[in-house]
Amino acid sequence: MGESKPVESPPLGPGAPPRETAEVYGTPGTEDRFKDLADPMRDIPDDADVGAEGVFEDSHIAEVLDSLDDELIALAEVKARIGEIAALLMIDRLRRKIGLDADVPTLHMSFTGNPGTGKTTVAMKMGQILYKLGYVRKGHLVTATRDDLVGQYVGHTAPKTREVLKRAMGGVLFIDEAYHIYRVDNERDYGQETVEMLLQVMENQREDLVVIMAGYKDHMDRFFSDVPGLSSRIAHHIDFPDYSVDELMDIALLMAESQRYRLAPDAEKALMDYLELRMKQPRFANGRSVRNALDRFRMHQAIRLYKSAERGRKLTKKDLVTIEDADIRQSRVFKGGVYARDSDQERPDPS
Numbered sequence: 573m574g575e576s577k578p579v580e581s582p583p584l585g586p587g588a589p590p591r592e593t594a595e596v597y598g599t600p601g602t603e604d605r606f607k608d609l610a611d612p613m614r615d616i617p618d619d620a621d622v623g624a625e626g627v628f629e630d631s632h633i634a635e636v637l638d639s640l641d642d643e644l645i646a647l648a649e650v651k652a653r654i655g656e657i658a659a660l661l662m663i664d665r666l667r668r669k670i671g672l673d674a675d676v677p678t679l680h681m682s683f684t685g686n687p688g689t690g691k692t693t694v695a696m697k698m699g700q701i702l703y704k705l706g707y708v709r710k711g712h713l714v715t716a717t718r719d720d721l722v723g724q725y726v727g728h729t730a731p732k733t734r735e736v737l738k739r740a741m742g743g744v745l746f747i748d749e750a751y752h753i754y755r756v757d758n759e760r761d762y763g764q765e766t767v768e769m770l771l772q773v774m775e776n777q778r779e780d781l782v783v784i785m786a787g788y789k790d791h792m793d794r795f796f797s798d799v800p801g802l803s804s805r806i807a808h809h810i811d812f813p814d815y816s817v818d819e820l821m822d823i824a825l826l827m828a829e830s831q832r833y834r835l836a837p838d839a840e841k842a843l844m845d846y847l848e849l850r851m852k853q854p855r856f857a858n859g860r861s862v863r864n865a866l867d868r869f870r871m872h873q874a875i876r877l878y879k880s881a882e883r884g885r886k887l888t889k890k891d892l893v894t895i896e897d898a899d900i901r902q903s904r905v906f907k908g909g910v911y912a913r914d915s916d917q918e919r920p921d922p923s
């Protein structure tokens with residue numbers, strides 16, 4: 573720790589008097605202090621070009637927003653909110669460039685919605701956006717749940733939470749099912765310690781860490797009302813709706829394409845039928861169920877091809893890339909079967 577320097581300028585943080593007010597109404601003696609404070613508003617003419625195009629281009633922000641649009645089906649509202657946040661950061665950056673200081677905008681967020689609605693995926697994109705706009709140093713995403721943060725014994729919680737926070741610094745800390753951290757009905761729960769540490773970091777280190785809390789909407793609402801000071805630290809609450817069957821279909825086609833598969837013409841109908849049935853079953857998890865279903869269809873295709881090759885049939889490229897109607901129709905879903913395991917409920921994708 574170096575010696576603390578004498579205060580040269582008045583505080584500019586929250587609660588500080590607006591500069592003009594202080595200049596006009598300031599107590600005698602303050603005028604001199606304010607004179608030294610460089611006020612760029614005074615030196616820069618109002619019609620000065622601030623070089624917006626250059627900053628926009630350097631940040632490649634348009635490309636990131638375009639890729640968000642291309643790689644994610646639907647989510648119009650979510651995309652619009654992210655566009656707004658990007659605009660805020662962009663303008664803030666331009667203001668800083670010419671010396672118009674302001675508080676760092678609070679960027680902590682909550683993503684609410686059912687499993688598989690794209691929360692983790694969008695959080696990853698968010699990390700990239702914040703990085704491109706120079707708001708975080710690294711832009712990586714660290715995913716944590718209660719188990720990563722809260723210890724089982726006295727003295728274990730603080731080091732665990734500190735370790736996760738340390739890893740996340742310079743990027744985004746994504747806390748999945750955040751409400752599990754804190755159990756209001758159990759006052760001996762160690763989660764309280766984690767919550768307190770999070771609140772502190774969210775306030776004091778918000779220029780270097782963005783926290784995104786995710787989970788079911790109703791649970792999250794309860795969590796916010798149970799933990800005072802949490803909701804007010806979160807600037808952006810974004811809702812992720814369930815997908816319609818058409819949207820799920822588009823997600824499936826996009827996923828298939830990105831893995832170099834195509835659907836035979838009658839297989840598209842089978843997929844639509846599959847999705848309509850699967851949506852109504854328990855443990856349906858939107859995009860995640862689509863991904864899992866595709867994995868199973870690939871498996872069925874592989875077995876079909878392997879068997880036919882064994883029988884001496886020559887396999888072609890078309891065989892390798894095509895999912896047939898039969899690969900989908902043999903799913904248990906068409907036989908009134910239900911997925912017994914929790915496989916579609918998940919943990920967040922590690923990748």
Ligand SMILES: Nc1ncnc2c1ncn2[C@@H]1O[C@H](COP(=O)(O)OP(=O)(O)O)[C@@H](O)[C@H]1O
Nearest residue numbers: 644645687688689690691692693823859860863
């Ligand atoms: N709008 C979407 N467009 C394309 N794929 C999506 C979309 N939403 C979700 N997915 C896919 O569904 C899977 C689950 O998404 P994820 O972000 O893990 O959901 P959540 O975190 O809300 O549970 C991922 O493979 C993801 O790529």
Ligand SMILES: [Mg+2]
Nearest residue numbers: 691692920921
């Ligand atoms: Mg997730």
